[in-house]
Structures are given as C-alpha cells and as structure tokens.
Amino acid sequence: MTDISFIAVDWGTTNRRAYAIDANGAVLRTERDGDGILAVPAGGFPDAAAAIRGRFDSDAPMLLAGMVGSNRGWVDAGYVPCTATLDAVAAATVVAGDGIRIVPGVSRSADGRGDVMRGEEVQLFGAVAAGLAPGDALLCQPGTHCKWAWMAAGAIADFTTAMTGELFSLLKAHSLIGADMAAGDVADGDAFRAGVEDARTRDLPAALFGVRASGILGLHAREDAASYVSGLLIGSDCHARLRGDARDVYLLADPVLGALYATAIDIAGGRAHLIDSHAAFVAGITRIHARIRQDPI
Known part of the structure; x- marks a missing residue:
C-alpha cells in the first residue's frame, strides 16, 4: 500500500x-x-x-x-x-x-x-x-481494568485503575453467585439501576451475598442477577470517583459498556459524554509520531 x-x-x-x-x-x-x-x-x-x-x-x-x-x-x-x-x-x-x-x-x-x-x-x-474532550477533564475508559484519568492542560495529572470488569468475570466464573449470574445477560434495566443505587449506600460484600439469598427466597428473578451485580460493581466504581460531584465525564468505550457506565454516572450525579475511543487512539498516536519526527531521539 x-x-x-x-x-x-x-x-x-x-x-x-x-x-x-x-x-x-x-x-x-x-x-x-x-x-x-x-x-x-x-x-x-x-x-x-x-x-x-x-x-x-x-x-x-x-x-x-x-x-x-x-x-x-x-x-x-x-x-x-x-x-x-x-x-x-x-x-x-x-x-x-x-x-x-x-x-x-x-x-x-x-x-x-x-x-x-x-x-x-x-x-x-x-x-x-x-477536541473530543477538554484539556481539563475527567476521562473514563471502562473495561477489565477501568481507568479514570484527570487531565490538566492536556496532560495526565492523575489517574485511578479499578478492577471492575475483572471482578465481574471472577464472580461469574468462580463465586457462589456465579450460577445466578449465568442465568441472564447484563442489560441497562431496572435490575442494573437498582444495583447502581444500592452501591451508593450498601455494604458491597454483603450486597453481593444478597444476590444468592434473594434467589433462594424468590425475592428477585435469577435472570436479573448479572445485571444487578454489574450495577453494584459499576455503581461502586462511579460513586467512588464522583462522590456526588455533578461534573462531566468523557467515556472512551464501546457503545454497550459505554451505555452502562453512562447510566451509572448519571445516577451518581455526573454527566456522561461517550466519545470514539478508536478516533482518540489515532489522534494520539499520530501526534506522538509527529513529535518523534520533529525531534528524533
């Protein structure tokens, strides 16, 4: 080519x-x-x-x-x-x-x-x-290990990594509540939103065991377990980062996971903006390449 x-x-x-x-x-x-x-x-x-x-x-x-x-x-x-x-x-x-x-x-x-x-x-x-996000902004990259980055004048001033996606996978594959989680897919519905809300006030380890108890007692449908657990974990992640601050969060994510985080950010009091992660990568790598060409190392 x-x-x-x-x-x-x-x-x-x-x-x-x-x-x-x-x-x-x-x-x-x-x-x-x-x-x-x-x-x-x-x-x-x-x-x-x-x-x-x-x-x-x-x-x-x-x-x-x-x-x-x-x-x-x-x-x-x-x-x-x-x-x-x-x-x-x-x-x-x-x-x-x-x-x-x-x-x-x-x-x-x-x-x-x-x-x-x-x-x-x-x-x-x-x-x-x-120009997909301001130079001073909070950016979030959901995934197996979710990154939250605080940008200042276009630089990475600070960041936090949360093992949100990995925890979900481990719980589904290896925990007591895994069988319940396997009964249905994650969806942005009432169960997911309930999990996000509960993450604000409930004890997370106890809330997770409650998934098992609720299934046994017939309090909630087993098909909702995965959505509820996802809401608990993503909600905990978002509440911990925003702490009630009504601020903008720029999401670099695929549409499905980005939509879940957008809902959780909204419930946590923030304002989510989904931006194209592939376009961001190309823009970033192109500028790094241009800097190397201008100033060979």
Missing part, C-alpha cells in the same frame, strides 16, 4: 489492531486480529511486526503502544510519571527494531498508592488533541 506515513499498532494482551496512517493523519486501512502479546512465541516479535508490514505491503516506520511495551511484551518501555505530557511520552519512546518504536506507559506514585497504565495514555492524549 502506497502513501503510508507510518503504521500504528494498539497491541494488547489478547488483541491487536493495526492502522496504516498517511501524512495527514488519515487512516488508510485497519487490520484487527486476536494476536495479542500472549499469542506471540518467545523471540517472535520481530517476525510478528514484519508480518504486519507485509499485510500493508509497506516498510513504513511502526509505532507500537500497549502491552507490547510491558515486561511480558517485546521490550519493556518503562513508564513516564504523572504529571505526564504527550511530549514527555514521545521523548521516552523506546527503539524495538528497524524503524520500530514502542510508546511507554504512564505511572503515578503518591499518597502511598501506586498505579500504572499502558496503552490508555495514547487515547487520553488523543481525546484532548482531537
């Missing part, structure tokens, strides 16, 4: 998305597959990168982000501490191969609490750079 300025890859643990991007920052083509870092054999990253270039029929430079830069990936790209700017992250990119760089993650360590992100920082910078 001609006219490719560079190839950007959002390379996670289990999935991978590659973008062929032209000199104007437009996406020429996208490839997505399940070849996350866990699918790459030891020593196999150079060949995996070459295969991506082969798909696009291009030897253009590559800029990789995500878990490919972790200690389980190709090269450990380290972390830029908060407050982290786009320029600081671009300056800390690490060479992994011929014309290939990896974006570092971002860390925070203060008040006795540490936290890290890897890959999400590109979306955060891009959301602001593309």
Whole structure:
C-alpha cells in the first residue's frame, strides 16, 4: 500500500489492531486480529511486526503502544510519571527494531498508592488533541481494568485503575453467585439501576451475598442477577470517583459498556459524554509520531 506515513499498532494482551496512517493523519486501512502479546512465541516479535508490514505491503516506520511495551511484551518501555505530557511520552519512546518504536506507559506514585497504565495514555492524549474532550477533564475508559484519568492542560495529572470488569468475570466464573449470574445477560434495566443505587449506600460484600439469598427466597428473578451485580460493581466504581460531584465525564468505550457506565454516572450525579475511543487512539498516536519526527531521539 502506497502513501503510508507510518503504521500504528494498539497491541494488547489478547488483541491487536493495526492502522496504516498517511501524512495527514488519515487512516488508510485497519487490520484487527486476536494476536495479542500472549499469542506471540518467545523471540517472535520481530517476525510478528514484519508480518504486519507485509499485510500493508509497506516498510513504513511502526509505532507500537500497549502491552507490547510491558515486561511480558517485546521490550519493556518503562513508564513516564504523572504529571505526564504527550511530549514527555514521545521523548521516552523506546527503539524495538528497524524503524520500530514502542510508546511507554504512564505511572503515578503518591499518597502511598501506586498505579500504572499502558496503552490508555495514547487515547487520553488523543481525546484532548482531537477536541473530543477538554484539556481539563475527567476521562473514563471502562473495561477489565477501568481507568479514570484527570487531565490538566492536556496532560495526565492523575489517574485511578479499578478492577471492575475483572471482578465481574471472577464472580461469574468462580463465586457462589456465579450460577445466578449465568442465568441472564447484563442489560441497562431496572435490575442494573437498582444495583447502581444500592452501591451508593450498601455494604458491597454483603450486597453481593444478597444476590444468592434473594434467589433462594424468590425475592428477585435469577435472570436479573448479572445485571444487578454489574450495577453494584459499576455503581461502586462511579460513586467512588464522583462522590456526588455533578461534573462531566468523557467515556472512551464501546457503545454497550459505554451505555452502562453512562447510566451509572448519571445516577451518581455526573454527566456522561461517550466519545470514539478508536478516533482518540489515532489522534494520539499520530501526534506522538509527529513529535518523534520533529525531534528524533
């Protein structure tokens, strides 16, 4: 493929998305597959990168982000501490191969609490750079490990990671209430909203056991259990972050999960705005690439 300025890859643990991007920052083509870092054999990253270039029929430079830069990936790209700017992250990119760089993650360590992100920082910078969110804003990236980031003048000033999605999966697969949760799908209905409301005032461990008791006693339909538990967990996440503050939250999420978080944020007193996470990634990675080109490291 001609006219490719560079190839950007959002390379996670289990999935991978590659973008062929032209000199104007437009996406020429996208490839997505399940070849996350866990699918790459030891020593196999150079060949995996070459295969991506082969798909696009291009030897253009590559800029990789995500878990490919972790200690389980190709090269450990380290972390830029908060407050982290786009320029600081671009300056800390690490060479992994011929014309290939990896974006570092971002860390925070203060008040006795540490936290890290890897890959999400590109979306955060891009959301602001593309005008999808203000430079001073609270952004939320729902998922297995939900990120909440406080942006200041376009930089990542602070952030918190919540294991919301992972807890839901663990409860469904391995807990006493798992069988009840398997009886129905999560939906934004009365049961989900009740869970969000209960997360404001109830003891979370006790409320979770109550799912089992309610099923036995016939107080609630088993088909509603998954929605209620999802509401409890997402509600706990949102209440903890907003604490009654009626503020805007910019959601980088797929429509389904984004809709659930939007409902929970509304109940928690905030105002949710769903924005395109893929557009944010492209905007962020394009600007990091431009900074590297302007100031080669």
